Structures are given as C-alpha cells and as structure tokens.
Amino acid sequence: MRVHLTELKEGDRLTHDTFNSYGLNVLSKGTELNAREISRLFQHQLDYVEIERRITEHPPERTIESSINPRWLPTVEPVYQEVVNGCEQLFMDAFQNGKIAEEDVVETFQPLVDNFKTERDVVSMLLLLNTKDDYTYQHSVQVGMLSYYLSSWLGYDEQQAVKVGQAGFLHDIGKSRIEAKILNKPDRLTEQEFEEIKQHTIYGNQIILKSFGQSVSAIVALEHHERIDGSGYPYRITGDKMHPVSKIVAVSDVYSAMISSRVYQKKRDLLFVLKELYRMSFAELDPFTTHTFIKHMIPNFIGKRIELVSGEYGTIVMTHPSEFFRPLIQINDQFIDLTVDRSLEVKQVFM
Structure with a gap:
C-alpha cells in the first residue's frame, strides 16, 4: 500500500527499495520502520513509500492534526523550540527597551527557513508541534x-x-506591551480588556518603526487584523487600502490561531478550519490569497481516511482544484466523486 510519510507508523515494513530524487537508495525492501528510519525518510525529502498492507479492525480515532508523532521529527522539534525561545527573547527586548535588533530577528527566524524550505508537508508537521x-x-x-x-x-x-516570513514572525510583537493576565486570560475578555488587546497592532507598529524604521513588518504589525470588508481593527480600513503582505499574514494568523491549543480552546479539525477560512474569504479575508492557501493545503488530505456524514468510511484518492472539500474518495472497491454525488459530504478526516 502506498502511504505518505506522515502516515507511517513504527513497525511498518517497506515492500520496495526506496530512492531519493538523486537516485540514491535510502532504505531497502523489507526494512522495518522505526523512529530512526522514518526520520531518515523525512530528511531525504520523500513524499510516499510502499509498505506492507496493515490489518486494522477499526478506523483510527485520531484526527489528521494530532496523528504525527514529534519523535519522528528529531531534526524539526529542536529547531522549532529554539526559534520559539528566540521569539520570547525578542518580546522581552521589546518590553524592556521598546525596540528590537534587526539582526536578532534574522538570526532567530532564518534557521526555520534553512531547515524547512524544501519540505512540502512541513507546514502540517510544524503546526502539530x-x-x-x-x-x-x-x-x-x-x-x-x-x-x-x-x-x-x-x-x-x-x-x-x-x-514576508519575518513580517509574519513579528506581527504580534506589540503584545509585549499587553499585560500577561489579559493575554492569558482563560475567560471571555471584558470590553475594556479587548480594547487593550486591539492596541497591540499600534504598539507593534511603534516598536518596529523605532527598531528599524518604516518597513513591511511595521505595516503588517499595524494591519494584520484589518479585514477586506472594513470590519477589522485598529482603523477599519478596507481591502483596497491594505498592503498585500498584510493580507498574507492575516490568513496565516487566522489559520494558526484556529488550529492551536490554548487554555480555553482545543485544536479544531483541520478540515473544519479550512472550511472556515473559505467562508471568511467571501468578506473578511482576501479571496485570492485564502484560496491559494487552501489549494496548497488540501493535497495533504490525499491518502487520509475519512468519515462521511452517512457514517461510511473511505479514503481520499484525489482532491479537486476548485471544489476543495469534495474530493474523489474510495470506499472498498468503489470510487465516488463528491463533485458529482452532491448527497455525500466529508464529516471528518482521520489518520
């Protein structure tokens, strides 16, 4: 059976020799895959491998976002955590000095780019950490x-x-001026507290201007909560007045916030999040930017087990370039195109 690397489980066994893009043999036929071997496949930037068919009695219970084991990502996790720590230091510098050093931003953020820019599925893996x-x-x-x-x-x-990535990295730097008890409050914010939270966009703009002058990052810090229909903040500007990079960071900001675990929020199913982004693209988020994001995220569903609203289980075989949430699915030996059969709909995606 052909599976994506993110679907591999310890104990799976290869049925074919596996080669990288340069034709070098990475692992041989018959190799049993454990954490070390799976990590090696990721390092060689492979997508799919052939393994012996598994015998399972029940569909997996974990959703696509919770199913990747960080132990399979030994080269990813330490870099990610180091950048998180570096981000915390930047926030501390902004709080204590009212500014940050541009070279510190580059030094903190660049390792992620260097490690992950060739990985197609790293977005999913990174967010799972x-x-x-x-x-x-x-x-x-x-x-x-x-x-x-x-x-x-x-x-x-x-x-x-x-x-653009650096601008996204600094988009919330203004929160360094917001009291922790408000930022981390588990209950609903009061109107006064929410007004204070909204000030982080102005604070961020001020910090970046003081740090290294007028820049895309300064504009993004100010505009990333503005919305195309003028319903955002702090100045309720409309899409025609927003910087293009602000539109990019706005989509990224909403996506990350919706899939993240917080004290008052559990992670939400990836399919639900993408559908919500799609809904927002008709008023709040830039449609072209949002649809481009969804179009590149949806292929991660190929090969995943799904449950239909009918209660049937199947596997996504192919995704549609425009009808993102109506893939071609396989149930036993039957192939069903959900763009044709409109009575069926995907309820949930599994590992």
Whole structure:
C-alpha cells in the first residue's frame, strides 16, 4: 500500500527499495520502520513509500492534526523550540527597551527557513508541534513560517518570501506591551480588556518603526487584523487600502490561531478550519490569497481516511482544484466523486 510519510507508523515494513530524487537508495525492501528510519525518510525529502498492507479492525480515532508523532521529527522539534525561545527573547527586548535588533530577528527566524524550505508537508508537521504552553511565541513562529510558504505559493521569490516570513514572525510583537493576565486570560475578555488587546497592532507598529524604521513588518504589525470588508481593527480600513503582505499574514494568523491549543480552546479539525477560512474569504479575508492557501493545503488530505456524514468510511484518492472539500474518495472497491454525488459530504478526516 502506498502511504505518505506522515502516515507511517513504527513497525511498518517497506515492500520496495526506496530512492531519493538523486537516485540514491535510502532504505531497502523489507526494512522495518522505526523512529530512526522514518526520520531518515523525512530528511531525504520523500513524499510516499510502499509498505506492507496493515490489518486494522477499526478506523483510527485520531484526527489528521494530532496523528504525527514529534519523535519522528528529531531534526524539526529542536529547531522549532529554539526559534520559539528566540521569539520570547525578542518580546522581552521589546518590553524592556521598546525596540528590537534587526539582526536578532534574522538570526532567530532564518534557521526555520534553512531547515524547512524544501519540505512540502512541513507546514502540517510544524503546526502539530505546538502545545498549550507559550502560545504567543509559538503562534508568532507559526505565522512566520506560514507567511513564508504562502508568499512562495503566491509567486514571491525566495528573498521576498523570507521578508514576508519575518513580517509574519513579528506581527504580534506589540503584545509585549499587553499585560500577561489579559493575554492569558482563560475567560471571555471584558470590553475594556479587548480594547487593550486591539492596541497591540499600534504598539507593534511603534516598536518596529523605532527598531528599524518604516518597513513591511511595521505595516503588517499595524494591519494584520484589518479585514477586506472594513470590519477589522485598529482603523477599519478596507481591502483596497491594505498592503498585500498584510493580507498574507492575516490568513496565516487566522489559520494558526484556529488550529492551536490554548487554555480555553482545543485544536479544531483541520478540515473544519479550512472550511472556515473559505467562508471568511467571501468578506473578511482576501479571496485570492485564502484560496491559494487552501489549494496548497488540501493535497495533504490525499491518502487520509475519512468519515462521511452517512457514517461510511473511505479514503481520499484525489482532491479537486476548485471544489476543495469534495474530493474523489474510495470506499472498498468503489470510487465516488463528491463533485458529482452532491448527497455525500466529508464529516471528518482521520489518520
């Protein structure tokens, strides 16, 4: 059976020799896959491998977002955590000095780009590493990486994409001026507290201007909560007045916030989150930017087990380029195109 690397489990066994893009043999036929071997496949930037068919009596219970084991990502997790720690230091510098050093931003963020820019599925893996701890810093790291990828998908060159990623990384730096008891409050914010939270956009703009002058990062810090229909903050500007990079970071910001674990919020199913982004693209988020993001995320569903609203279980075989949430699925020996059979709908995606 052909599976994506993110679907591998310890104990799986290869049925074919596995080669990388240069034709070098990575692992041989018959190799039993454990954490070490799976990590090696990730390092060689492979996508799919052939393994012996598994015998399972029940469909897996974990959703796509909770199913990747961080132990399989030994080269990812330490880099990610180091950047989270570096982000915390930047927030501390902003709080104590009112500014940050541009070279510190580059030095902190660049390792993620260097390690992950060739990985197609790293966005999913990176977001799975988050916990309920250090939400503000992890969120900043995630938004930076998502913004880097999304700008690349939109056609920005490598140098431009890195700058966009840095802007996403710094988008919430203004929260360094917000009291921790408000940022981490588990209950609903009062109107006064929410007004204070909204000030982080202005604070962030001020910090970045003081740090290294007028820049895309300063604009993004100010605009990332503005919305296309004028319903955002702090100035309720509309899409025609928003900087293009602000639109990129806005999509990345919403996505990261919705899938993250927080004291008052559990992670939500990835399919639900993408559907919510799609809904928002008709009023709040830039449609072209949002649809580009969804189009590049949806292929991660190929090969995943799903439950239909009918209660039947199947596997996603192919995704549709425009009807994102109506894939071609296989149930036993039957193939069903959900763009044709409109009576069926995916309820949940499993590992």
